[in-house]
Amino acid sequence: MKVxxxxxxxxxxxxxxxxxxxxxxxxxxTLNPEEYKKLLQSGALEAINTTLGKIIDDYEDEAIYNLVELTKTVEILNNHLTPENSSTMRKIIDLNTLAIKNRTGLFFFF
Structure with missing residues (x-):
């Protein structure tokens, strides 16, 4: 389960x-297998990992919790938004935006 x-x-x-x-x-x-596949295919996770030095991957837990990184993450997610992955990506963008608003973090449990 990917959360x-x-x-x-x-x-x-x-x-x-x-x-x-x-x-x-x-x-x-919670991402189902198809949603997770679309997220991987979008390249967004790879871009976040490369840009922020994170390891968001299978069997890894990762957190993004400073404002600069959260802002960069939402930019990356928006840049990787396509008609094919829009439903999944919008959910994650909404979470990211909420994390920025609440000054908390975005946590990946894969």
């Missing part, structure tokens, strides 16, 4: 860090 989430508050982010965050304090997207 991308953003904590709704700074306290939720702290709780997520110790694996104690209730679902009610998270906004999340």
């Amino acid at each position: 991308i989430c953003t904590p709704l508050t700074l306290e939720a982010m702290r709780l997520l860090d110790v694996d104690d965050c209730p679902e009610s304090l998270l906004e999340s997207v």
Whole structure:
């Protein structure tokens, strides 16, 4: 199961860090295999990894939580948006935008 989430508050982010965050304090997207495939094919994850020095990949957990990196991530996601992946990408862009608004983070549990 591939999950991308953003904590709704700074306290939720702290709780997520110790694996104690209730679902009610998270906004999340669970990607099915087809959505994950479209995300991979978009090249967005590779671009995020290269640009930000992250390792978002199978069997890896990764976080993006500073404002500069979150802003760059939303730019990358928007640049990789296509009609074929728009549904999946929009969900992730919305999470990223929420993370910027709440000054929290975007967490990938792959």
